[in-house]
Amino acid sequence: MNRTIMLPASVDEAVEALAVTPGAVPVAGATDLMEAVNAGRLRPAALVGLGRITELRGWRYEDGGTAVLGAGLTHARMDRPDFAALIPALADAARTAGPPQVRNVGTLGGNIATAASAGDTLPVLTVLEATATLAGAGGTREVPISHLLTGLDPLRPGELLTWVRVPLLHAPQVFLKATNRSGPARAAASVALVLDPARRAVRCAVGAVAPVPLRPLEAEAWVAGCIDWDARGAEGVVPIDPAAAAAFGEYVAAACIPDGALVAGPEGAGAVAVRLRRTVSVLARRALGRALK
Template sequence: MLPASLDEAVDALAAAPAAVPVAGATDLMEAVNAGRLRPAALVGLGRITELRGWRYEDGGTAVLGAGLTHARMDRPDFAALIPALADAARTAGPPQVRNVGTLGGNIVSAAPAGDTLPVLTALEASVTLARADGTREVPVSHLLTGLDPVRPGELLTWVRVPLLHAPQVFLKATGRSGPARATASVALVLDPARRAVRCAVG
């Protein structure tokens, strides 16, 4: 299925709750090739342009589309907004992975080595999950720990990230030089409004 809009994608998942949404497919194809996943059907999100951008929201929040690629997050305008997330996106893999791999895919796959996950957790980001009968907001940390997982028929559409306008950094260790899968990673952010320092480890 190749829906052309967000509403069509939500309707497609309502009609086939066992279907797997797919955008960049970097994590999905790895799972399929390793025999860990055999999707009954796929809902392709590549034609839904609204999920590939980002915008500001009142209250000092950035709303990121789930289809935002790692390569897009590495651009200077985005890096000035959320530096640690840009750092994570920059090291997510070789160019061919960064060009197609998406923020939403990184979150939903919840792989331990997912580069954006410590950053989103430290920033206390949340996601919007859409389904035919409405939407709900869930902290990224709840998805990652299984406290409140994505349910059948739901589509991760938006990621809301508070803009702290303060120092933040992402660092990772790999088994080789250059972009590679993390063996360990850490995100550290300062939150001046709360006079706090937050840290998340991957």
């Protein structure tokens, strides 16, 4: 089937192309799109290529302590030292997103728009409470990434994801991921965790175990109360009782994988859920420990 391919040179041109061609699909790295096309899940009538829009491939600071990331920012670019010093958890997620050929072309915007459950950047963006700028024929609007992923405020027909705004905490943040094999692979479970000393808060998001990243809010509030935010040990470590850290892992895992999942479903599903809960517990405990160092 012949498809129309449009190659706009600016955001305005891309928005116009989407407006005049209903059903057109924006494409940047195409790592997720080609998988969907090859599997027969997607048959776009037209493609709007974003590769010529250079403004979407970089990032910048913004007044108020925010980083503005272009939707065309590649995983490989986010893994560079200057970016890693800015948002280390997002750099860690980008580093594990796949083999080099995927990281070199796969983009932040594509990860968000595809919204695959195992998308590595999604728990990090959720826990950092990032927002997305969506551009359409009627103008632009800001939407929390969490609302975009859950469908509470989804992309509308003809809209283009252009920028991602990430508040800069300048505080510890961690991303950890478990896979079912060695080397770059899809996450079986992932955990993003940040400390917010100004609010004396802990924020945590668990990825890959549900269709969208999960925030165990009760576990966050509980463990924040276990941390002595004013005290630091001889090595600069914020003290926390090891038993509390272990309990936090269990709390997070139980919130994300309820007891019913451990026994329900087809034969073997309960055992898989038990292993997955154990994995999430370990990841959450380790993430907290690394953040507090």
